[in-house]
Amino acid sequence: MHNPIKGLNAVRDGFYQEVADAVYASLTRGNVLDVGTGRGLLPLKIAEKSIHLKAYGADVSPKAIEAARASASKIGLANAPHFDVGEVSSLPYEDEFFALVVSTFSLHHWPDKAAGLNELYRVLEPGGEAWIYDHWRDPSPEARRKLARDFGSLAAWFALLHLRFVSSVMTEERARIILDDPSLKFQEKRLETCGIFLLLRLKKAGADIN
Ligand SMILES: C[S@@+](CC[C@H](N)C(=O)[O-])C[C@H]1O[C@@H](n2cnc3c(N)ncnc32)[C@H](O)[C@@H]1O
Numbered sequence: 001m002h003n004p005i006k007g008l009n010a011v012r013d014g015f016y017q018e019v020a021d022a023v024y025a026s027l028t029r030g031n032v033l034d035v036g037t038g039r040g041l042l043p044l045k046i047a048e049k050s051i052h053l054k055a056y057g058a059d060v061s062p063k064a065i066e067a068a069r070a071s072a073s074k075i076g077l078a079n080a081p082h083f084d085v086g087e088v089s090s091l092p093y094e095d096e097f098f099a100l101v102v103s104t105f106s107l108h109h110w111p112d113k114a115a116g117l118n119e120l121y122r123v124l125e126p127g128g129e130a131w132i133y134d135h136w137r138d139p140s141p142e143a144r145r146k147l148a149r150d151f152g153s154l155a156a157w158f159a160l161l162h163l164r165f166v167s168s169v170m171t172e173e174r175a176r177i178i179l180d181d182p183s184l185k186f187q188e189k190r191l192e193t194c195g196i197f198l199l200l201r202l203k204k205a206g207a208d209i210n
Contacts, residue, residue, distance in 0.1 A: 007155020008162060011147070013041075015197065019102060019133065020045035026129075028052060030099035033123065035088050035116075036060075036106020040068025043081035046102075051079050056098070058086035088116035096125040107134045107178075107200070108170050114181045117202065121185040126206025130186070131199060134170045135163050139196040147196055163196065175200055 019042060023032055029052035034042045037057030046055040059065050068083045086092045088110050101120045110116040120130045139147075139160070148156035172191065175198050179189045188203035 007151055008159050011151055011155060011159045014150070015195070016042050016045050016104070018194070019104065019131070020049055022131075023100060023102065024049040024053065027100050030054070031056060031097055033058060033091075033093070033098045033101045035086075035091070035101060035103045035120065036109065037068060037083065038064050038106075040064075040071060040081060040083055042102065042104060043068070043083070044072060044075060044077070047077050047079050047081050054079060055081040056093075057081055057083045058088075058091055058093075059083075060085070060087045089119045091119055091123055093123045095122055096128075098123050099125055099128050101128070101130040102133070103131070104133045105135060107132050113178050114183045117178075118183070118185050120202070121204055124204045126204055128204050128206070130202040132202070133194060133197050133199050134175070136193065136196055136198040137163060137169060137171045139163070140193065143193065143196045159196065170198060172198065 023046050028050060031054045032046055033056045034040070034046070035058050037043060037059045040057045043055035043057040046053055057068055059068070062085050065083045065085050072080045072083065084092050088106070089112055101124060107113065117130065117132070124130065144156065144160060147159060151159070175191050179191055179200055186202040187205040190201045192199040192201055
């Protein structure tokens with residue numbers, strides 16, 4: 001991989017595919033929300049997994065939602081994702097509307113993280129989970145090595161540089177502080193890693209989603 005931008009895009013695309021596969025592995029039907037969806041790449045990948053998955057994307061930016069709607073209509077899936085303008089702490093959905101909520105690289109932007117996460121709790125059905133992925137400022141040596149093996153050392157170098165200096169201040173310590181906030185309503189809260197990214201996994205009490 002000689003072009004570092006192409007390399008970075010390949011890392012991102014591979015990651016969205018991994019998340020979409022994980023969604024389908026835990027949920028074969030129902031409503032799934034991607035919050036802070038940006039141009040809506042993840043809901044498109046989720047919708048492609050199954051006609052029985054209804055993907056939604058919400059973002060505070062009307063421009064991003066316009067772009068997401070445009071790419072969805074260009075692709076023309078039968079179960080095209082539905083996109084809405086919405087702030088994470090006041091989403092335009094009914095209580096318990098979603099079986100699963102995901103989010104990629106948006107959490108570090110949220111002005112009030114506990115309010116955002118508690119809003120996700122509100123829109124999740126009992127037993128539903130929120131998977132909140134964000135950049136990891138200091139990925140483990142093992143995650144760095146795997147990245148270089150999968151995408152080549154130039155793409156890996158560029159992606160890590162981007163993590164370190166451009167995109168985020170999210171560290172494991174910061175993520176733990178967010179999860180330990182006593183005002184959070186979620187009954188189960190875990191911090192995991194997913195390659196070079198952090199995953200905050202939260203679960204609302206109730207039967208499992210599958
Ligand atoms: C770095 S982009 C990530 C976009 C997309 N999830 C991705 O992986 O490409 C962060 C997105 O979060 C959105 N965002 C930031 N703050 C938000 C908030 N408070 N509520 C909803 N969306 C928000 C931004 O508008 C932006 O589209």
